[in-house]
Amino acid sequence: DTAVSQTPKYLVTQMGNDKSIKCEQNLGHDTMYWYKQDSKKFLKIMFSYNNKELIINETVPNRFSPKSPDKAHLNLHINSLELGDSAVYFCASSQDSWLAGYNEQFFGPGTRLTVL
């Protein structure tokens, strides 16, 4: 059983479209995260949700919005896609807020988004 899963694995779309990436974890964790791997392959945290509450919100464009229907899911919705949004997006989860410092994160396989 996959602990943290993401769909789709690959997403190719046109500029200006709206798209969503789904993430699900079956670990019973309290907190889920979204990361963007930038062009230099750095991982940068975008959002996290703890019990449906946004607890971290990095400076990302408001075209990006996380949506959490329940504790096991954190979807990433992107409006008006731009060329610069092309990247690999990783979902992750942890037992508690990652910034408690003691809890490792479990990452999903990543979604490669290509905006044409």
Place this chain on the structure above:
Amino acid sequence: ILNVEQSPQSLHVQEGDSTNFTCSFPSSNFYALHWYRWETAKSPEALFVMTLNGDEKKKGRISATLNTKEGYSYLYIKGSQPEDSATYLCAFPLRKTSYDKVIFGPGTSLSVIP
């Protein structure tokens, strides 16, 4: 500006060699340091979470040490094997009053040559 640096950027070793690399982080306001192993086409996997100065953790042939006063952590791999080939990331969580932030280092890419 707070930076997390890793060195070297890449490393090629022969199978059986032992190796080590460094993560440097701000020594003030230390909270924790995480090490991750990231194989190509896979997702990062946690290796260690280190919180105390002088911490030393071990998992099989991989171990890590932590010096919070001088702001560095070493990752050691004993008797490298081809399956150790991966990028090794360290991550440094910060705390701020209004929001929280985590900084990942750029990684050390390790290639183990059979």
